[in-house]
Amino acid sequence: MIVPPSPLNKRRKETTEAQRAKVITLYEVGLTYNEIEERTGVKRSTCWNIVKRDKDRQKPGSLTPYTASAPRSGRPEKLNKREKRNLISLAKRSRRMHLGVLTKSITTKVSMKTARKYLKQGGLHKRRAKRKPFLTKLHKLKLDEVDSEECLLPSFKSGRTSIMIWGSIQLGNKGPMVILPNGGLKGKDYVELIIEPALKPFYQSRYRATHEAIVMEDGAPPHKSKLASAARNKYNIQKMPWPAQSPDLNPIEKLWRIMKSRINKREPRVTTHEALSKALQEEWDRFVAEDFRKLIESIPKRVKMCLKNRGGSIPY
Known part of the structure; x- marks a missing residue:
């Protein structure tokens, strides 16, 4: 047996703008x-509401x-204001928490799509976390390097094998590049392979030309060795003080990334040590x-950002 729908649950059909305009016009003619209900088929109470809305909302002189249809409140939101604040606060405290876990952490059940909308x-x-060198509190005290730290993904030195190279640049000039042997670099190697045959001639030639020069290099063990310090003092090579774990300020880091990107795009792919050495020199x-x-020329800007961020990372 088919049960007819209850009149109480029957949804009325919304009037069109043409019907509303006709109701208002008939009312204005008296x-x-x-009588309007008989002519338009629109119920008398609805006609009264249409006319009232026209009187209340029509612009003066129009x-x-x-x-227009009456404004609607729409579907109620799943979360109230307090629950929204809790969701956003939890997301800020746990930046790397998966959205699914974050959604299940709140009391009200919502979908991941809804949670993403509120966030x-x-x-x-x-966003994908940026990889930046890991900075301890001691590093930050020594390094006055703009990213929010909870959005960073610290990177650590890996033990993978690769070709080590050394190069030097100056405003308007490019020095030699040295391809170093595998097996690590000690202080003695740094002096014999880099300082004496490459760094010293380039530094002295630039100093004679400009009467000022300073070497910018990080705190790698060979750079800080006693032999390297002695060699720099012997040849009057000035070195800039360099805090630990800070590759961000050195402009040559950008050149290394460019070289790596170009070599990775080569066809056929570079697979041997000899081919990689040749490709590096060509690039x-x-x-x-x-x-x-x-x-x-961006160095002054980097230094200012470094000081402003009080030891945090900068976007270089």
Whole structure:
């Protein structure tokens, strides 16, 4: 047996803008609500509401009747204001928490799509964490390096084998590149393979030309060795003090990334030690002074950002 729907649950059909305009026009020419209902088929109570809305919302002096639909509140939100604040606060405290876990951590059951919408309203968006060198509190005290630290993914030195190279640049000039042997680099090797045959001639030639020069290099053990310090003192090579774990300020790091990217795109792929050495030298020879001029000129800006961020990372 088919049960007919209850009249109480029957949903009325919404009137169109044309019907509302006709109701308002008939009312303005003097017809009663009963007469309007007979002509339009719209119930008398609905006609009364249409006319009232026109009187309340029509702009002063306008001859056009107000026939727009009444504003609706829409579906109630799943989370109230307090629950939204809790969700956003939890996301800020646990930046690397998976969205699914974050969604299950709140009392009200919502979908991941809904949770993502509320987080977006709170200014939180899905991003991939940046890899930056891990900085201890001691590093930060020594390094006055703009990223929010909870959005960073610290990187640590790996033990993979690769070709080590050394190079030098100066504003308007490019020095030699040295391909170093495998097996690590000690202080003695740094002096014999880099300082004496490469760094000393380039430094002295630039000093004679500009009457000022200073070496910027990180705190790798060979750079800090007693033999290297003695060699720099012997040849009057000035070295900039360099805090630990800070590759971000050195402009030559950008050139290494460019070289790596170019070599990775080569076809056929570089697979042997000899081919990689040759490719590195070719890519180094491709660089001209204009390629690194902007990098060197950006150093004052990097230093200011470093000081402003009080030891945190900077976007370089």
